[in-house]
Amino acid sequence: MLPSRRTLLAAGAAIPVALVAGSAGTAHAASTSELVNGDFEADGTGTATPAGWTTRNPPGQGNASYTEAGGHSGSYRLTHWAETAYRTETSQEVTGLANGHYTLTAWVRSSGGQNAAYLALNTRAHAEARTDLPPTSNGGWVRLVTSVRVTHHRLTVSVVSDANAGNWINVDDVTLTPGSTAGLAIKGGDISSLAKSEALGGVYRYSDGRRGDAVKILASAGMNYARLKVWVDPADGYNDKAHVLSMAKRIKAAGMKLLVDFHYSDAWADPGKQNKPAAWADDTFAQLKADVYNHTYDVLSALKRQGTKADMVQIGNEINGGLLWPDGRWDNWPGLAALLTSGAEAAKAVSRSTQVALHLANAGDDGGARWFFDNVVSYGVPFDVIGLSYYGYWHGFLNDLQTTLDDMVARYDKPVFVAETAYAFTLGTDDDLENIIDTASELVSGYPATPAGQAANLRDIMNVVEAVPGGRGLGIFYWEPAWTAVTGNGWDPADASSGNAWENQALFDYDNKALPAMRWFGHR
Numbered sequence: 001m002l003p004s005r006r007t008l009l010a011a012g013a014a015i016p017v018a019l020v021a022g023s024a025g026t027a028h029a030a031s032t033s034e035l036v037n038g039d040f041e042a043d044g045t046g047t048a049t050p051a052g053w054t055t056r057n058p059p060g061q062g063n064a065s066y067t068e069a070g071g072h073s074g075s076y077r078l079t080h081w082a083e084t085a086y087r088t089e090t091s092q093e094v095t096g097l098a099n100g101h102y103t104l105t106a107w108v109r110s111s112g113g114q115n116a117a118y119l120a121l122n123t124r125a126h127a128e129a130r131t132d133l134p135p136t137s138n139g140g141w142v143r144l145v146t147s148v149r150v151t152h153h154r155l156t157v158s159v160v161s162d163a164n165a166g167n168w169i170n171v172d173d174v175t176l177t178p179g180s181t182a183g184l185a186i187k188g189g190d191i192s193s194l195a196k197s198e199a200l201g202g203v204y205r206y207s208d209g210r211r212g213d214a215v216k217i218l219a220s221a222g223m224n225y226a227r228l229k230v231w232v233d234p235a236d237g238y239n240d241k242a243h244v245l246s247m248a249k250r251i252k253a254a255g256m257k258l259l260v261d262f263h264y265s266d267a268w269a270d271p272g273k274q275n276k277p278a279a280w281a282d283d284t285f286a287q288l289k290a291d292v293y294n295h296t297y298d299v300l301s302a303l304k305r306q307g308t309k310a311d312m313v314q315i316g317n318e319i320n321g322g323l324l325w326p327d328g329r330w331d332n333w334p335g336l337a338a339l340l341t342s343g344a345e346a347a348k349a350v351s352r353s354t355q356v357a358l359h360l361a362n363a364g365d366d367g368g369a370r371w372f373f374d375n376v377v378s379y380g381v382p383f384d385v386i387g388l389s390y391y392g393y394w395h396g397f398l399n400d401l402q403t404t405l406d407d408m409v410a411r412y413d414k415p416v417f418v419a420e421t422a423y424a425f426t427l428g429t430d431d432d433l434e435n436i437i438d439t440a441s442e443l444v445s446g447y448p449a450t451p452a453g454q455a456a457n458l459r460d461i462m463n464v465v466e467a468v469p470g471g472r473g474l475g476i477f478y479w480e481p482a483w484t485a486v487t488g489n490g491w492d493p494a495d496a497s498s499g500n501a502w503e504n505q506a507l508f509d510y511d512n513k514a515l516p517a518m519r520w521f522g523h524r
Contacts, residue, residue: 034094034176035052035092035094035157035174035175035176036051036052036053036092037050037051037052037053038106038173038174038175038176039071039073039074039076039172039173039174040067040071040074040076040077040078040172041071041074041075041076043067043076044067044076045066045067045068045069045076046066046067046068047066047067048063048065048066049065049090050067050078050090052092053090053091053092054089054090054091054092054093055088055089055090056088056089056090056091057086057087057088057089058087061086061087061088062082062086063088064080064081064082064086064087064088064161064163065078065079065080065088065089065090065159065161066078066079067079070170071172071173072107072141072170072172072173073107073172073173074172074173076172077170077171077172078090078159078170078171078172079168079169079170079171080117080159080161080163080168080169080171081166081167081168081169082163082165082166083165083166084165085163085164085165086161086163086165087161087162087163088160088161089158089159089160089161090158090159090171091156091157091158091159092156092157093154093155093156093157094154094155094156094157094176095153095154096153096154097150097153097154097155098150098153098178099150099151099152099153100149100150100178101147101148101149101150101178101179101180102121102147102148102149102150102155102176102177102178102179102180103145103146103147103176103177103178103179103180103181104119104121104145104146104147104148104157104174104175104176105143105144105145105173105174105175105176105177105467106119106143106144106159106171106172106173106174106175107141107142107143107144107171107172107173108133108134108136108141108142108143108144108169108170108171108172109133109136109139109140109141109142109169109170110133110134110135110136110167110168110169110170111135111166111167111168111169112134112135112136112137112167112445112446113135113163113164113167113446114133114161114162114163114164114167114169115162115163115164116132116160116161116162117132117133117160117161117162117163117167117169118130118131118132118133118159118160119131119133119144119146119157119158119159119160119171120146120156120157120158120159120160121146121147121148121155121156121157121158122148122155122156122158123148123149123150123151123152123154123155123156124152124154124156125151125152126148126149126151128148129146129147129148129524130146131144131145131146131463132456132459132460132463133169134398134446134456134460134463134464135445135446135447136397136398136399136446137397137445137446138397138399140397140398140399140400141170141172141399142398142399142402142464142467143402143467144463144464144467145181145463145466145467146181147179147180147181147182147183147524149180157174157176159171159174181466181467181471182471183466183523183524184462184465184466184473184474184475184476184523184524185474185475186224186225186257186417186474186475186476186477187222187223187224187225187462187475187476187520187521187522187523188223188224188225188226188227188256188257188259188475188476188477188478189218189223189225189226189227189477189478189479189480189481189482189507189521190226190227190228190229190261190420190477190478190479190480190481191214191215191218191226191227191228191247191251191480191481191482192227192228192229192239192261192480193480193482193483193489194214194215194247194482194483195238195243195246195247196236196238196486196488196489197482197483197484197486197489198214200486200487200488200489201486201487202214202482202484202486202489203512204217204482204484204508204512204514205217205508205511205512205513205514206220206513206514207513207514207515207516207518208513209511209513213250214482214508215250215251215254215256216254217514217518218254218481218482218507218518218521219254219255219256221514221518221519221521221522222519222520222521222522222523223256223481223518223521224255224256224257224521225256225257225258225259225311225475225477226247226251226256226257226258226259227258227259227260227261227419227477228244228247228248228251228258228259228260228261229261229262229263229317230244230260230261230262230263230299231263231265231266231267231277231493232264232265232266232277232279232280232295233266233277233278233279234266234267234493235266235267235493235494236493236494236496238493239493241298241299241302244260244299244303245302245303245306245308248303248306248308248310249306249308251308252307252308257311257312258303258308258309258310258311258312259310259311259312259313259314259357259477260299260300260303260310260312260313260314261313261314261317261359262295262296262299262313262314262315262316262317262343263316263317264276264277264292264295264316264323264324264343265277265324266278267493267494269316269317269318269319269323270317270318270361271318271320271321271361271362272321273325274316274319274321274322274323274324274325274328274329275325276288276324276325277291280324285327285335285338288324288327288339289338289339289342290342292324292339292342292343292346293342293343293345293346294346296313296315296342296343296346296347297346297349297350300313300346300347300350300351300354301350304350304351309350309351309353309354310347310350310351310354311353311354311355312354312355312356312357312385313343313347313354313355313356313357314357314358314359314387314419315340315343315344315347315356315357315358315383316340316343316358316359317359318359318360318361318389319340319358319359319360319372320360320361320362320368320372322336323336323339323340324339327339328340333375333379334379337375337376337379337380337381340358340376340381340383341380341381341382344356344381344382344383345382348382355384355385356382356383356384356385357383357384357385357386357387357417357419358373358376358381358383358385358386358387359387359388359389359419360372360386360387360388360389361388361389361395362388362389362390362394362395363388363389363390363395363396363400363401363404363405363418364390364395364396364397364400364401364404365395365396365400365404366400366403366404366407369386369388369404369407369408370407370411373386373408373411373412377412383414384414384415385414385415385416385417385474386408386412386414386415386416386417387416387417387418387419388404388405388408388416388417388418388419389418389419389420389421389479390418390420390421390461391420391421391422391423392421392423392444392447392457392461393423393437393442393443393444398460398461398464401418401461401464402464402467402468405464405465405468405473406468406469409468409469409470409472409473410469414472415472415473415474416465416468416472416473416474417465417473417474417475417476417477418461418465418475418476418477419477420477420479421458421461421476421477421478421479422478422479422480422481422502422505423444423447423449423453423454423457423458423505423517424437424443424449424453424454424504424505425449425450425451425453425454425504425505425506425509425515425517426449426450426504426509426510427439427440427449427504428504428510429485429503429504430484430485430503430504430510431485431487431499431500431503432499433490433491433498433499433500433501434501435501435502435503435504435505436501436502436505437449437504437505438504444457449504451509451515451516451517452516454505454515454516454517455515455516455517455519455520457517458476458478458517458520459517459520459523461476462475462476462520462523478507478517479505480502480505480506481506481507481508481518482506482507482508483500483502483503483506484500484503484506484508484510484512485499485500485503485510486500
């Protein structure tokens with residue numbers, strides 16, 4: 001939503017002097033022992049320097065920071081905006097603090113397009129902690145957090161914009177509380193396609209062009225968790241038990257944890273298809289439950305025996321519509337619940353410490369997630385964690401993602417993670433198959449299909465997960481960062497000539513070099 005000042009300008013109305021004069025240098029506010037006027041309700045509208053805060057603009061620049069109507073929870077908000085390119089900082093020093101960790105929380109909106117727009121905590125003794133504001137083209141408010149350790153009893157809270165003409169941000173309900181968000185526990189990626197890619201000649205390089213092992217390249221960037229899908233009897237022989245065991249050794253050797261994603265199929269399982277493995281097709285329901293148990297136990301116990309125990313498992317993949325159709329379809333909850341329970345019990349029989357996740361597509365659909373997990377709870381299905389796929393070009397805005405994540409935690413008292421996400425770094429192709437995302441109209445507003453746009457999209461999703469209350473947003477898995485265009489490693493495991501429609505969303509570019517988005521695995 002554009003700030004009201006723009007409307008005033010368009011109408012030719014008089015602009016309050018405070019909005020155009022600004023403070024060329026520094027308007028100092030008194031230091032306080034707690035954050036003051038974080039809801040910006042003290043002054044009404046048109047105040048260049050809100051009570052308790054300081055406004056800083058470059059010499060000669062008019063003011064670009066002011067309060068106006070339209071708050072998140074109250075009547076007013078802080079806005080940064082100007083007709084011309086501008087830089088501005090709204091800050092407040094907080095003193096007399098007990099040493100320890102503190103977390104800044106704020107609700108924000110942004111036009112996007114700035115050179116930089118972020119929240120910051122600065123203690124002068126440690127590196128500044130920042131969280132960037134995401135573009136919010138739908139006008140929805142998004143909650144962000146950032147944390148820092150105080151060692152000298154003081155810190156400075158800042159809202160900073162380095163913006164182009166007409167860019168704007170809104171900030172409201174800023175709070176500072178003791179404690180830390182502790183960052184993200186999971187900074188992961190699904191590398192299921194990697195073994196086949198390497199076998200067919202796939203090459204991977206660090207950002208400087210040095211050739212390397214893709215697992216080690218990802219780990220060096222900060223990836224700490226790998227996800228591997230397992231199919232029962234795949235046509236190409238990949239993503240089976242043997243390949244999962246082999247890849248698990250490399251993953252654990254690189255210091256990562258392991259998530260095993262059971263599809264309970266011979267090929268892709270997702271909301272549009274949940275086909276039984278051919279070997280199970282004619283089994284009775286009692287046999288099918290045993291199939292699920294035995295397959296799950298077999299893979300996980302083999303991993304445990306070789307010293308690469310799974311840290312987490314998914315009982316099914318994107319199971320909004322159920323699994324193992326028709327016996328476990330969404331409209332047969334007794335059957336679906338029994339099959340999910342069979343898989344979960346097998347996982348816990350191998351290791352009580354292995355976390356059991358249930359995974360849905362479409363993290364922007366809170367109502368659909370509620371319907372599914374209300375049934376899960378009603379039927380007594382055991383699970384530890386909720387995983388949700390979120391692709392911004394399909395699944396709604398960041399505030400939709402935040403609504404669902406927050407609701408899942410509050411309603412079911414379980415931690416959450418984004419089980420799949422990805423974004424394009426180009427609209428070009430590197431093979432003969434049209435990519436899934438290949439036109440500008442398919443992109444998320446504010447995120448161009450460039451290396452920088454891809455990195456910003458991943459960053460902002462991670463920031464939303466980090467802001468889940470109580471630190472119960474575990475993290476994210478980037479889907480197929482290493483699925484580059486390698487002949488023979490296409491979508492269809494039964495067709496060696498099938499192409500890859502995903503290479504423009506990998507984290508390696510068309511020269512096989514690591515892309516900037518990969519650095520966000522090193523996010524705090």
